[in-house]
Amino acid sequence: MAISCGLLAIFLYYRLSTVDNQLISFTEENYLKIIYLLTERHNGNEVSTNQLAEHTQTKAASVSDMLRKLAEKNYINYRKYQGVTLTEAGEQIALSVIRKHRLWEVFLVEKLGFGWDEIHDIAEQLEHIDSKELTKRLDDFLENPKFDPHGDPIPDAKGKMPSVSYQKLSEIPLNQSVVMMGVSVHSPAFLQHLDKQQITLGCDLKVLEISDFDKSYGLLLNNDIRLFVSNEVARNLLVQVQNS
Amino acid sequence: MAISCGLLAIFLYYRLSTVDNQLISFTEENYLKIIYLLTERHNGNEVSTNQLAEHTQTKAASVSDMLRKLAEKNYINYRKYQGVTLTEAGEQIALSVIRKHRLWEVFLVEKLGFGWDEIHDIAEQLEHIDSKELTKRLDDFLENPKFDPHGDPIPDAKGKMPSVSYQKLSEIPLNQSVVMMGVSVHSPAFLQHLDKQQITLGCDLKVLEISDFDKSYGLLLNNDIRLFVSNEVARNLLVQVQNS
């Protein structure tokens, strides 16, 4: 019986974001989020048009257009042909979207029982839901998690990202005990591959050897099980030395 | 670190709906939902262009355009100048959106502790999240509720709406004990007004008198408290005679 639905018309393109009350579309939020994540991955270096085209699944021409627009709105620092970084305003929006994405992922796994390989596409939708109060209550309902089901840190309500110091398993010396803390690839195929070998967040790992034959990693899992994983897998497992 | 975000670009305008795998936009979903609710309110009679313009908060000209489009896609029966009704296909989409809307409303109230006056706008956003699996798991998580926090029935996964037989309190004879089952207006102002008088879903009501002076209703609440509510309130309270 509830009818009052009008807002959604406007909402489709633009809505008054709860971040600083700026008008911002889903699409713009997405670009800012992707710029944030790629910048982080490149240690703060500028992100290129082609990289953005790849990750937004659009063409470079479309990206150029959008960058001009985001620069006009002062969400990004844009030097033509040189790539972009986020401004403070752009970063706050990106962090707000990432916060919502990761909180919803926790919800999907912890409350609804989804696997960590099933949640990405749903969280991609939920991350754009615009309600500060909802985000706050969801955060409390989930008991203020600091990490999502992939081990990624969740920014707080003020946009502060917990600092983490993960290393790739491939960079850990032989026989060093480490704890599995995250993954740097989120593809369902990769995550399911880990599931099959019972490699989960929080498990103990030790590299016993690197095979001369195929550079695969011989591991000891939870001080118990011996297994081999490919170099590719070892490079995408994020770990931390115990008690540090 | 999760980057794979591309789908959203396409998703913005169109996505493959889980209902029969048809391409459908947020906007189209909204029109279908509103047509369903208005048709229901008018006991199955056709809905007019102007009514739709009012409820979508657009102009009649925009509605005409959209109706042409929805008719082309066989979601509605459209006779120019005569109004519209939903086809079976259109009704299934509308029911799917309404199901999600009402399930999310239950979530917001039961799990996150929102008041029934605070949830409409958030549910308007959440109703468009597209994942059959999510809806199914949410439904189970909420223990398969049959009614939302306003007393509106929740269609099942197959699009079957529970039938309800509510009457307006204003149509109930004097001294007939009834149970409060729903509201026919969802405005925060109305819902907060009820809160202040402790009129909640499930409470017992009996009309003791209708004032000659201002046509207000003298009620007995929970066989205990006497209070007066306006005619306007009485017309928007949906009740049911006990044990029927």
Added chain:
DNA sequence: ATATATTTTTAGACTAATCTAAAATTTTGT
């Protein structure tokens, strides 16, 4: 060091959804 290859931007076009203004149709009131 400069020609070639790659990347990025610009120009021009398209679609979805909206708008205003004007034309067409239906309804209403006497």
Added chain:
DNA sequence: ACAAAATTTTAGATTAGTCTAAAAATATAT
């Protein structure tokens, strides 16, 4: 029953976000 009023549709324009093709800028390789 028919003129006036109200409603609905059509015509033409606008904006966001995308595209392709071509031009401009930068990077690379001998």
